Amino acid sequence: QLVESGGGVVQPGGSLRLSCATSGFVFSSFYMHWVRQAPGKGLEWVAFIRYDGTNKYYADSVRGRFTISRDNSKNSLYLQMNGLRPDDTAVYYCAKDFAGGYRVFDSWGQGTLVTVSS
Amino acid sequence: EIVMTQSPVTLSVSPGERATLSCRASQSVSSNLAWYQHKPGQAPRLLIYGASIRATGIPARFSGSGSGTEFTLTISILQSEDFAVYYCQQFDDWPLTFGGGTKVEIK
Numbered sequence: 001q002l003v004e005s006g007g008g009v010v011q012p013g014g015s016l017r018l019s020c021a022t023s024g025f026v027f028s029s030f031y032m033h034w035v036r037q038a039p040g041k042g043l044e045w046v047a048f049i050r051y052d053g054t055n056k057y058y059a060d061s062v063r064g065r066f067t068i069s070r071d072n073s074k075n076s077l078y079l080q081m082n083g084l085r086p087d088d089t090a091v092y093y094c095a096k097d098f099a100g101g102y103r104v105f106d107s108w109g110q111g112t113l114v115t116v117s118s
Numbered sequence: 119e120i121v122m123t124q125s126p127v128t129l130s131v132s133p134g135e136r137a138t139l140s141c142r143a144s145q146s147v148s149s150n151l152a153w154y155q156h157k158p159g160q161a162p163r164l165l166i167y168g169a170s171i172r173a174t175g176i177p178a179r180f181s182g183s184g185s186g187t188e189f190t191l192t193i194s195i196l197q198s199e200d201f202a203v204y205y206c207q208q209f210d211d212w213p214l215t216f217g218g219g220t221k222v223e224i225k
Contacts, residue, residue: 033214035162043154043162043205045214057212060119098167103209104152106173108161 002094007112014084014116020077020094020109028052028072031097033105034079036090046092047079048103062088084116120144120208124217130225137193139220141206146186150210153182153191156219157202165204166191196222 006018018034034046047068048057056068065083070076077094091113095105121144131137141151149169156162164173166182169189179194193200201224206217 042203042219043156043207043216045207045216048212048214059213093161098164102150102152102167103214104164104167104207105154105162106164108163110161 002096002107002109004092004094004109004112007092007114009115009117010084011118012085012116015080015082016084016114018079018081018092018094018112018114020079022075022077022094022096025096025107027070027075030099031103032068032070032077033095033097034068034077035093035095035105035108037093037111038087038090041090044090048097049077081114084114086116088114089116090114119213120147120211120215122206122208122215122217124204124206124220126220127218128221128223130223131196132225133196133198135196135225137196137200137222139191139193139204139222141184141189141191141217143187143189143208143210147208147210149185150208151182151184151189152207152209153180154205154207155200155202156205162205193222 003021049068067080069078091111093111096107098104098106123142125140151169153166154162170182203219
């Protein structure tokens with residue numbers, strides 16, 4: 001199970017930290033991702049982190065502003081979002097990596113809504 | 119960045135009929151392609167990975183095919199619970215990218 005939290009309304013230029021609490025699997029053994037969906041738009045992959053946190057990838061649209069991290073002792077995934085812009089408004093999902101060399105998402109949370117507006 | 123293009127944008131189908139959805143990659147992604155189903159207010163659901171491998175618990179009426187740049191998702195006999203938006207996603211290279219989606223609606 002994946003449960004996101006931390007969404008809300010923030011002004012442009014502001015910051016927000018999303019959290020994803022996980023259970024039901026060995027969190028420390030799996031890569032994890034953040035994926036988002038802007039209102040009326042499709043899915044957009046945002047960020048990836050290796051099981052041990054040593055490797056991370058980001059979408060061009062968020063690189064330099066967002067930081068993905070994890071705490072394996074707390075079975076939790078995080079997304080620190082700085083310099084937020086109106087086009088960052090979206091439902092943010094945390095997603096578990098399928099593993100086995102397949103960078104696909106086999107389990108998703110219900111999402112948390114981030115609204116960037118003045 | 120690999121651009122994924124899905125067609126059609128909307129597909130109107132009657133229950134019991136077959137639905138065929140297409141996904142094209144801007145460059146070869148080999149068989150590194152997945153399909154998801156997404157219903158409003160719900161989490162997306164992984165249907166197919168490796169272009170043609172059904173995920174755990176996915177009914178046999180869902181099938182995927184293709185390799186390289188052209189892929190197809192077929193729903194053989196549409197059931198009421200299959201009306202949703204479907205996305206393809208490539209995982210051949212970073213950044214991971216999705217297609218724009220195909221909405222399968224009731225005709």
